Amino acid sequence: MARVKLDHIYKKYTADTIVVKDxxxxxxxxxxxxxxxxxxxxKTTTLRMIAGLEDITGGxxxxxxxxxxxxAPKDRDIAMVFQNYALYPHMSxxxxxxxxxxxxxxxxxxxxxxxxxxxxxxDIEHLLDRKPKAxxxxxxxxxxxxxxxVREPQVFLMDEPLSNLDAKLRVQMRAEIRKLxxxxxxxxxxxxHDQTEAMTMxxxxxxMKDGIVQQCDTPQIVYSRPANMFxxxxxxxxxxxxxxxxxxxxxxxxxxxxxxxxILLPEGRYATLKSEGAVGKEMVLGVRPEDVHNEEMMLSTxxxxxxxxxxxxxxxxxxxxxxxxxxxxxxMIARVNSRFHxxxxxxxxxxxxxxxxxxFHADTEQAVVFHHTEKTxxxxxxx
Amino acid sequence: xxxxxxxxxxxWLQAAQAEYRWVSAASRSQQSLSSEESFFAFDDDVWxxxxxxxxxxxxxxxxxxxxxxxxxxxxxGRKSFQPHVWLTEANLLTLxxxxxxxxxxxxxxxxxxxxLVPAYLLWFQMKPGVLEDEIRQLTEEIIxxxxxxxxxxxxxxxxxxxLLAQPLSSLDTGFQLLGSPLADGEESERTSLCQxxxxxxxxxESDALLTVRVLVSERMDDARxxxxxxxxxxxxxxxxxxxxQQEAQQRLLTFAEGLPYLTLMSIDGxxxxxxxxxxSSRVNGYPFPLPPDLAGTLxxxxxxxxxxxxxxxxxxxxxxxxxxxxERLRESTGYDVRRFEDALSLYLANEVAKRNSxxxxxxxxxE
Numbered sequence: 175m176a177r178v179k180l181d182h183i184y185k186k187y188t189a190d191t192i193v194v195k196d197x198x199x200x201x202x203x204x205x206x207x208x209x210x211x212x213x214x215x216x217k218t219t220t221l222r223m224i225a226g227l228e229d230i231t232g233g234x235x236x237x238x239x240x241x242x243x244x245x246a247p248k249d250r251d252i253a254m255v256f257q258n259y260a261l262y263p264h265m266s267x268x269x270x271x272x273x274x275x276x277x278x279x280x281x282x283x284x285x286x287x288x289x290x291x292x293x294x295x296x297d298i299e300h301l302l303d304r305k306p307k308a309x310x311x312x313x314x315x316x317x318x319x320x321x322x323x324v325r326e327p328q329v330f331l332m333d334e335p336l337s338n339l340d341a342k343l344r345v346q347m348r349a350e351i352r353k354l355x356x357x358x359x360x361x362x363x364x365x366x367h368d369q370t371e372a373m374t375m376x377x378x379x380x381x382m383k384d385g386i387v388q389q390c391d392t393p394q395i396v397y398s399r400p401a402n403m404f405x406x407x408x409x410x411x412x413x414x415x416x417x418x419x420x421x422x423x424x425x426x427x428x429x430x431x432x433x434x435x436x437i438l439l440p441e442g443r444y445a446t447l448k449s450e451g452a453v454g455k456e457m458v459l460g461v462r463p464e465d466v467h468n469e470e471m472m473l474s475t476x477x478x479x480x481x482x483x484x485x486x487x488x489x490x491x492x493x494x495x496x497x498x499x500x501x502x503x504x505x506m507i508a509r510v511n512s513r514f515h516x517x518x519x520x521x522x523x524x525x526x527x528x529x530x531x532x533x534f535h536a537d538t539e540q541a542v543v544f545h546h547t548e549k550t551x552x553x554x555x556x557x
Numbered sequence: 558x559x560x561x562x563x564x565x566x567x568x569w570l571q572a573a574q575a576e577y578r579w580v581s582a583a584s585r586s587q588q589s590l591s592s593e594e595s596f597f598a599f600d601d602d603v604w605x606x607x608x609x610x611x612x613x614x615x616x617x618x619x620x621x622x623x624x625x626x627x628x629x630x631x632x633x634g635r636k637s638f639q640p641h642v643w644l645t646e647a648n649l650l651t652l653x654x655x656x657x658x659x660x661x662x663x664x665x666x667x668x669x670x671x672x673l674v675p676a677y678l679l680w681f682q683m684k685p686g687v688l689e690d691e692i693r694q695l696t697e698e699i700i701x702x703x704x705x706x707x708x709x710x711x712x713x714x715x716x717x718x719x720l721l722a723q724p725l726s727s728l729d730t731g732f733q734l735l736g737s738p739l740a741d742g743e744e745s746e747r748t749s750l751c752q753x754x755x756x757x758x759x760x761x762e763s764d765a766l767l768t769v770r771v772l773v774s775e776r777m778d779d780a781r782x783x784x785x786x787x788x789x790x791x792x793x794x795x796x797x798x799x800x801x802q803q804e805a806q807q808r809l810l811t812f813a814e815g816l817p818y819l820t821l822m823s824i825d826g827x828x829x830x831x832x833x834x835x836x837s838s839r840v841n842g843y844p845f846p847l848p849p850d851l852a853g854t855l856x857x858x859x860x861x862x863x864x865x866x867x868x869x870x871x872x873x874x875x876x877x878x879x880x881x882x883x884e885r886l887r888e889s890t891g892y893d894v895r896r897f898e899d900a901l902s903l904y905l906a907n908e909v910a911k912r913n914s915x916x917x918x919x920x921x922x923x924e
Binding site: 248 | 684689692695698699702703753755756760763764765766767768872873874
C-alpha cells in the first residue's frame with residue numbers, strides 16, 4: 175500500500191513538444207484516482223511515467239516515501255492493466271495468472287494460493303482451465319485483472335481497461351472494478367477518456383487537457399464547481415449550456431444580459447462579481463440541462479430568470495426528454511420530464527435555477543469562484 | 558565487403574524489377590552484351606549487366622554509389638564498412654542504427670541465420686536502456702510463450718533490441734495471416750500475426766514493464782534473403798521516424814504497410830514540386846504539409862477506412878465534431894476525405910510535402 179506523489183512532473187519529447195506540463199498531485203494510500211481528458215491530453219503518458227515505461231523529463235515522482243524517477247519499473251512494485259488484455263493465447267486461465275509469479279520464482283504453493291484467491295475475488299474460479307480464446311471480452315478482462323492482482327502490488331495502474339468492452343458490459347465491469355478496489359484496498363490510478371467512467375469510479379478525478387491539469391477534486395465538486403469552461407463542458411452529459419452575455423448594473427441590481435433575454439442575478443453574488451471586475455464585462459453563464467426547468471413551480475420561483483425560447487428538437491430518453499431550444503441567438507438544452515410533450519417550433523418558457531448557475535470570464539474561461547457563505551438564492555421556496 | 562554490398566544493391570535492382578545478371582571474369586568470354594544492356598564494372602572480376610529500360614535515375618544512382626563505395630573501401634576490412642553511409646550517399650534514406658548493428662553480425666554467424674521459410678523477421682525494440690540479465694531472460698520467456706522463432710539475436714547499444722526469425726509454419730494456422738497493425742484493441746473474431754504480436758507487446762509491458770515497439774519485415778520466402786529482410790526492417794524503422802508525433806505511439810509497424818512509402822520513394826524527387834502544385838491547385842496554392850490537427854483528421858480517416866463513425870470512435874470525439882473537422886479540411890484544401898481518391902491524393906501530397914519540409918523529423922529525438 176502506498177501514497178503516490180507527483181511533484182512538478184514534466185514530459186517533453188522535443189523542446190516544443192511538451193505533453194505533460196507541471197503535473198502536481200498527491201494520491202493517498204488506498205485512494206482511487208481517475209485521470210480523465212480528451213485524446214492526447216497526456217493522461218496515459220502520465221500513467222506510463224508512474225509505471226516507469228516513459229522517462230520523466232522534469233520533476234520528482236514518489237511511491238511511498240521513495241523517489242522513483244530512476245528506479246527500474248520492475249522495482250516500483252506496481253502492476254498495470256491495459257485495454258488489450260495481455261493474455262497468453264496458448265495458456266489456460268490458471269497458467270496465465272500464474273505466469274508472472276512463476277517468472278519471479280515464487281513457490282508452487284504460494285502461486286496456487288494467490289491464483290485461487292484472485293480467482294475467487296473475480297468470480298472466475300470456474301474458468302481456470304479454459305484458454306483465453308474460449309472466454310468472452312468481460313471474462314478476458316477479469317483474467318487480465320487477476321494477472322495484476324496476484325502480484326499484490328503497492329499500486330494498480332489501469333489504462334483504459336474497459337475500452338474494448340461493449341457498453342453494457344462496461345457499466346457492469348465499472349462496478350466490479352470499484353468493488354474490487356474496496357475488497358483489496360490498494361491505491362489505484364485509472365485512466366479513461368470517458369467522463370461517466372471517471373465520475374462513477376473515482377474517489378477523486380483529475381481532469382486534463384493539453385498536458386495540463388485543469389482540476390483535481392471529488393466527482394461531486396468537479397461537477398458542481400468546475401474550475402473553468404473546459405471542465406464544465408467536459409464533465410456531464412448532455413454538456414453544460416454556455417450562454418454568452420454581459421453583466422450589467424441597473425438600479426443597484428446586477429443582470430446577465432444576452433441578446434433576447436435578461437436574467438436578474440442573485441444578490442448574494444454581487445460582492446464577488448464586483449470584486450472580480452465582472453460588471454460591464456462579457457461573461458459566460460453556464461447552466462446544466464437539469465437545472466433548466468419548465469415546471470410552473472420553478473417558473474414562479476425564478477420569475478427574473480425565465481427565458482423565452484423556441485423548441486428546435488426533442489430527444490426522448492425514456493424517463494426524460496432533452497429539449498434542444500434556441501433562446502435569442504443562442505442554443506441550449508433542457509432536461510425535462512417526459513410527461514411534457516413539445517413539438518419543434520413551439521414556444522416554451524424555461525426557468526434557470528439561479529442556485530445552480532456558473533459564471534465564467536469570457537476571455538480567460540475561468541470560473542468566478544463564489545464563497546460558500548454567500549447566499550445564492552434570492553427567494554426561499556415553501557415546501 | 559562484397560557480401561554486404563551485393564544484397565543491398567540487389568534489393569534495389571529487384572525493387573525496380575530490373576532484368577540483370579552478374580558476370581564474372583571467367584564467364585565473360587562466353588557472354589556478350591546486347592545493345593539494350595549496360596554494364597558496370599566493380600572490379601575485374603565482377604560486372605553487373607542491366608537492361609537499359611530498367612535504369613531509372615534512382616537505380617543508376619544506387620549502382621554508381623555502390624560501385625564508388627566498393628572501389629573506395631576494398632581491402633579496408635569489414636569493420637570500417639558502414640552501409641548507412643552508402644545509402645545516404647545514394648540519396649535514398651538516412652538509415653537508423655539498425656543497419657549499423659546489422660553490420661556487427663559476424664560473418665561466421667551467418668549460417669546461424671538459416672531460417673525455415675516462409676518467415677518474418679521481427680525486431681523488438683525495448684526501453685528503458687540496456688536490459689539487465691534477469692529482465693532479458695524474462696523477455697525471452699514471454700516471447701517464447703507466444704512465438705517459436707528459429708533464432709534470436711540480442712543487440713545492446715544504448716538500448717536493447719532483439720532480432721528474431723519467426724517461421725510461419727511454427728505458428729497456429731490462425732496466426733499465419735499477417736493482418737493489419739492498425740487493428741490494435743479491436744475486438745475481432747479473426748486472428749492474425751499482428752494480433753498475436755500485440756499480445757506479446759502487452760505481455761511485455763505488463764509482465765516485464767518494458768516499453769516495446771515491434772517492427773515486422775517483408776515476408777521472407779527464401780532463406781538466402783535474410784539480409785534483404787533486415788533491410789526491409791530498416792526501411793520500416795525509417796518510415797516510422799518520418800511520421801508525425803501523433804503516430805509515434807504506434808507499437809507495431811510492418812513492411813506491408815509501406816506500399817505508399819515505396820511508391821513515394823520510387824518517384825524521383827524532381828517531381829515533388831509538380832505533385833505538390835497539382836495537389837494544392839484545388840484551392841489556390843494550399844501550403845502543404847497539413848497542420849497537425851488536419852493531418853490528424855486525415856490520418857484517423859485513413860486508419861478507419863474512411864468510416865466517419867469509426868474514425869470518431871478512435872479519436873474519442875463525437876461524430877459531429879469530426880464531420881466539422883472534415884468540412885474544415887475540405888474548405889482549406891478542396892479535398893473531401895470521405896472520398897477515396899481525395900483521401901489518397903491528400904495523403905500523398907502531405908507525405909511529399911513532409912519529405913521536403915522536415916529536415917528534422919518529430920519522433921527522431923525520442924528514439
